[in-house]
Amino acid sequence: MPPWFLEKACLQDLLERLRDRGYAVIGPTISQEAICYDEIHTIDELPRGWTDVQQAGRYRLQRRADESLFGYVVGPHSWKRYLFPPQATLMTADRTDGGWSMQAPVEVPPRYAFLGVRACELAAIRIQDKVFLEGPYVDLVYQARRERCFVVAVNCTQAASTCFCTSMNTGPRCQAGFDLALTELPTGFLVECGSDAGSELLASLPVREPSAEELTAAESAREQAVHQIQRLMDTTNIREDLLTNLNHPRWQEAGERCLSCTNCTMVCPTCFCSSVNEVADLGADHVRRERVWDSCFNLDFSTMNGTPVRNNVASRYRQWLTHKLASWHDQFGSSGCVGCGRCITWCPVGIDLTEEVAAIRGDVR
Amino acid sequence: MTAKPRLAVFKFASCDGCQLSLLDCEDELLAVAGAVEIVHFAEATSRMEPGPYDIVLVEGSITTPDDAARIQDVRANARFLMTIGACATAGGIQSLRNWADHQEFLQAVYARPEYISSLATSTAIADHVPVDFELRGCPISRQQLLEVLVALIDGRKPQTPGHGVCLDCKRRGSVCITVARGVPCMGPLTQSGCGAICPAFDRGCYGCFGPAPQVQPRSLTGHLLEQGAPPRQLVQLLRNFNGFAPEFRGESERLISQQET
Ligand code: SF4
Ligand code: SF4
Ligand code: SF4
Ligand code: SF4
Numbered sequence: 001m002p003p004w005f006l007e008k009a010c011l012q013d014l015l016e017r018l019r020d021r022g023y024a025v026i027g028p029t030i031s032q033e034a035i036c037y038d039e040i041h042t043i044d045e046l047p048r049g050w051t052d053v054q055q056a057g058r059y060r061l062q063r064r065a066d067e068s069l070f071g072y073v074v075g076p077h078s079w080k081r082y083l084f085p086p087q088a089t090l091m092t093a094d095r096t097d098g099g100w101s102m103q104a105p106v107e108v109p110p111r112y113a114f115l116g117v118r119a120c121e122l123a124a125i126r127i128q129d130k131v132f133l134e135g136p137y138v139d140l141v142y143q144a145r146r147e148r149c150f151v152v153a154v155n156c157t158q159a160a161s162t163c164f165c166t167s168m169n170t171g172p173r174c175q176a177g178f179d180l181a182l183t184e185l186p187t188g189f190l191v192e193c194g195s196d197a198g199s200e201l202l203a204s205l206p207v208r209e210p211s212a213e214e215l216t217a218a219e220s221a222r223e224q225a226v227h228q229i230q231r232l233m234d235t236t237n238i239r240e241d242l243l244t245n246l247n248h249p250r251w252q253e254a255g256e257r258c259l260s261c262t263n264c265t266m267v268c269p270t271c272f273c274s275s276v277n278e279v280a281d282l283g284a285d286h287v288r289r290e291r292v293w294d295s296c297f298n299l300d301f302s303t304m305n306g307t308p309v310r311n312n313v314a315s316r317y318r319q320w321l322t323h324k325l326a327s328w329h330d331q332f333g334s335s336g337c338v339g340c341g342r343c344i345t346w347c348p349v350g351i352d353l354t355e356e357v358a359a360i361r362g363d364v365r
Numbered sequence: 366m367t368a369k370p371r372l373a374v375f376k377f378a379s380c381d382g383c384q385l386s387l388l389d390c391e392d393e394l395l396a397v398a399g400a401v402e403i404v405h406f407a408e409a410t411s412r413m414e415p416g417p418y419d420i421v422l423v424e425g426s427i428t429t430p431d432d433a434a435r436i437q438d439v440r441a442n443a444r445f446l447m448t449i450g451a452c453a454t455a456g457g458i459q460s461l462r463n464w465a466d467h468q469e470f471l472q473a474v475y476a477r478p479e480y481i482s483s484l485a486t487s488t489a490i491a492d493h494v495p496v497d498f499e500l501r502g503c504p505i506s507r508q509q510l511l512e513v514l515v516a517l518i519d520g521r522k523p524q525t526p527g528h529g530v531c532l533d534c535k536r537r538g539s540v541c542i543t544v545a546r547g548v549p550c551m552g553p554l555t556q557s558g559c560g561a562i563c564p565a566f567d568r569g570c571y572g573c574f575g576p577a578p579q580v581q582p583r584s585l586t587g588h589l590l591e592q593g594a595p596p597r598q599l600v601q602l603l604r605n606f607n608g609f610a611p612e613f614r615g616e617s618e619r620l621i622s623q624q625e626t
Contacts, residue, residue: 032545034545036540057544058544076540076544086537087536257584259581259584266535277524282397292536293532293536294528298527349585
């Protein structure tokens with residue numbers, strides 16, 4: 001289907017039509033000196049004229065020379081926060097005269113419309129769909145949110161120094177997995193439609209046919225992102241190269257730098273580990289079964305039968321990287337990394353997985 | 366435990382904040398009080414029964430010769446001894462004196478220093494007697510205190526988290542202030558317990574709950590030095606309420622010796 005054109009000022013119509021349909025619109029907004037994903041009501045809450053500058057262990061907001069609304073890359077949050085919330089109640093139980101009475105949670109999650117989803121993030125959602133929805137056990141918390149959400153993707157027109165989606169074949173062009181996809185130009189947006197829900201919404205918007213110049217401008221804006229991507233990760237044979245080098249000295253070196261702080265796994269849009277705890281009141285009459293985000297870097301999380309099975313930082317770092325890039329293929333049929341670069345930026349000591357992989361494979365070849 | 370366990374609270378050098386956490390348990394305290402017999406708790410009641418006790422909570426560090434003798438006595442009367450808070454567990458903020466001239470402090474503070482009998486150091490309870498459980502924090506978390514007490518009464522293992530502050534910081538959705546603003550933060554080295562409050566209010570973590578398991582302070586300080594943080598600032602960061610905990614202490618002393626060479 002050919003794309004349409006939406007004038008800049010009419011983006012507010014998109015927000016309103018989504019809200020008319022009962023969606024809570026989650027989009028990029030400046031908060032805590034970063035571009036975060038939060039509920040937004042007007043396009044004035046978008047990071048107009050701001051961008052982010054990223055490198056290993058460092059993130060800063062910076063003014064742009066123009067008034068772009070989506071002129072940044074990916075920030076500290078991912079959509080995972082909304083689809084797989086950091087804390088969820090799975091069940092409650094109350095002691096009654098007739099024994100325990102168990103209840104499923106009654107909360108109905110909001111219908112989310114995600115605005116500004118990047119290509120690498122679409123790929124990450126696709127991976128979590130596979131994990132949570134397509135295995136033998138469906139995750140009901142994820143399913144209830146995912147099935148009701150609407151995705152407005154945005155094509156990147158620039159990339160950060162930490163981005164490597166081209167290596168992972170996930171971006172920067174949004175190919176599938178969206179309802180609508182936008183490409184931002186100074187005067188407005190090129191709009192592509194990816195689903196029936198997308199065309200239904202599009203029909204309610206004041207769009208027109210784009211001019212030939214607008215089509216060319218959008219194409220070169222998207223090309224700009226491709227050219228800006230400098231970071232590479234060679235993925236040929238990566239599974240074998242990592243799994244046959246489990247005793248490479250580089251793991252030990254990474255283990256000396258790594259703080260085992262879990263930040264990389266928390267910001268990663270595909271990491272899905274969690275812990276389930278029973279939280280009781282003092283008399284143990286009311287119990288909640290709570291699920292919280294957890295991480296392979298957490299020593300408690302590696303503890304089985306009272307004994308930590310990965311009892312040093314190096315082994316936990318190796319577990320993370322080899323799962324993400326190697327055994328994920330066996331488990332889910334793809335890499336667990338989409339190349340968004342978040343784990344590089346948000347590591348407090350700037351450990352860069354692409355560098356670690358290159359070092360381990362360097363000796364192999 | 367068949368009869369109601371007898372609980373006693375003892376205070377050494379401390380600010381009383383951790384004992385207050387127990388009083389702060391209000392409603393829950395009634396239930397706790399129903400499940401245990403509080404036989405010695407100077408902060409709350411005039412009842413002061415002699416030992417032996419089933420559960421002893423110890424607040425504060427050892428800073429005087431008298432206290433060094435008294436803790437032996439407390440231990441001899443305790444079936445289960447648990448330290449509460451950073452003072453009892455690591456020596457507290459007052460352990461800053463361990464790196465200073467104690468005599469000089471005495472002269473500066475007291476009109477008649479010869480009347481003062483104190484030790485040159487402030488040390489953790491575990492440096493003097495065996496400790497069965499350490500509850501961290503400055504102050505301790507009331508939820509964790511209740512959890513440990515209830516677990517003890519029920520005879521099960523307490524669920525106190527061993528993960529670091531960063532995990533809670535990310536769960537609550539805070540943006541990392543170290544990465545986004547260059548503010549040094551003790552979060553990656555510190556055990557959780559507070560729910561990562563400080564970074565949510567634009568402050569670096571102070572390390573209230575002491576070192577997380579298997580911490581590597583040198584990697585963090587090395588990175589912060591590279592980013593331009595002055596070594597002095599990092600020493601101050603490490604020397605807070607848990608500055609004398611071995612992992613933090615080792616790193617601050619290493620930073621200082623490195624500067625001197
Ligand atoms: S990794 Fe690619 S798709 Fe993701 S933000 Fe960077 S340029 Fe965009
Ligand atoms: S491993 Fe790192 S680069 Fe890859 S998807 Fe996760 S956060 Fe992004
Ligand atoms: S790689 Fe970095 S972010 Fe991940 S656990 Fe280690 S220090 Fe933390
Ligand atoms: S602000 Fe501090 S506690 Fe939070 S993620 Fe960053 S380093 Fe960790």
